[in-house]
Amino acid sequence: MQQNALSSEPIVSLRDVQKSFGPLRVLDGVSFAVERGEVLALIGRSGSGKSTALRCIDRFEKVDGGEIVVCGHRVDRPDVDLRALRQDVGIVFQSYNLFPHLTIEQNITLAPCAVKGLTASQAKDLARKVLAQVGLEEKLHAYPEQLSGGQQQRAAIARSLAMQPKVMLFDEVTSALDPELTGEVLKVIEQLAADGMTMVMVTHEMGFAKGIADRIVFMHRGKVHETGPASILTSPVTPELMQFVGTGNLKS
């Protein structure tokens, strides 16, 4: 019923978000918004709070202050409907986290059946579809440990897609992979972006961020230090971002 109102609002918005772990202030007034169909890349040094910010969006961390709205859910509120939120948000982790005792097909069909009430045959069709999207149709009946890291990560993306989320969150999904396997995962994400998926990704792949992101958020010491279109990576304003892309370029 709120569809029309929602479509004009950002899919994800953070306003003045505060988060501390004990005495350590990890997010110190973070604000950014992601519009429908937009790809936002969170970059920054290790420890700058990127993962924490991403995890707050899906409420894997509770914020201390500020406002987070995701697909109409007030995530900062204690009474947020977590399961409704997580049906709208897909999250993919660095360590894949496929369920080892289930086949790839079972990994994918579990949540659509258990949460959305799909029948087994509907879910199996869906599994085929999302696996085709990530180029893994032939691994339907394999177990996770039979797959390479890159294949496992693509399967994890497919598992997330099967819930038909409105926004996808990626936290350094290629960091655990050998360089040869990084490309196949990034290609899948690029295709998702081309298909119009709204995405927030934490990434260390500067070239990739430059190519795919509509907006860059550079985090530094728990704050959004600089933000703008992908071009800020080539012409940064702040010395911190300048230094960061400098070292980043050296690395790649």
Added chain:
Amino acid sequence: MTLQLDFPAVLERWPSFLAGAALTLELAFFATVLGALLGTLAAVGRGTHNALIAGACKVYVETIRNTPLLVQIFLVYFGLASLGLKYSAFTVAVAALTINVGAYTAEIMRAGFEAIPRGQIEAAEGLALSRLQIYWHIILLPAIEKVYPALTSQFVLLMLASSVCSQISAEELTAVANYIQSDTYRAFETYIIVAVLYVILSLVMRAGFWGLGLVLFPRRRRLGTPL
């Protein structure tokens, strides 16, 4: 001094031995099934945020693990009797064995639960599965798989320990042996046969758990990785 063994005198009572062995196996079966359930619930309970439930589960587990089985059996037996409740020796034995093995199962399952990586649970939460669904689909089987050898050994030990149920005259294998040896005055032969029968029962149980493992963990079967 020579050792004179007269097995035929004892072996002619084979139907009694067999009945005793069957009852022992039956005791072990029910106590294993019920104890596995009870212990798993207690392990879940110990991990909840509800301090009352967690505390109660902890008291249960620690009390049982620090008292002798025979005393537990007497407590159930005389406890029920003093409440005016009359149950068969078999029922009392199953109840006491269940309570006993449940506590050990709880400790083993707790280790299994703790061995599940946090990321597994977060991935499941991220897919909007409920707590119950996460326990059922994501945690339970992998946790059992991780502790399956310890768990099944515990159940075999339980079957062996059920011999103390002879004290409340449940007609299990050891109780049968006690009658036979006092009838025949052939104690040594009787207990040799009983020992052999216990070994066979243990092997039967281990084979059963091996088969159950094949059903529970199809991935092991597919990938050919032994437990």
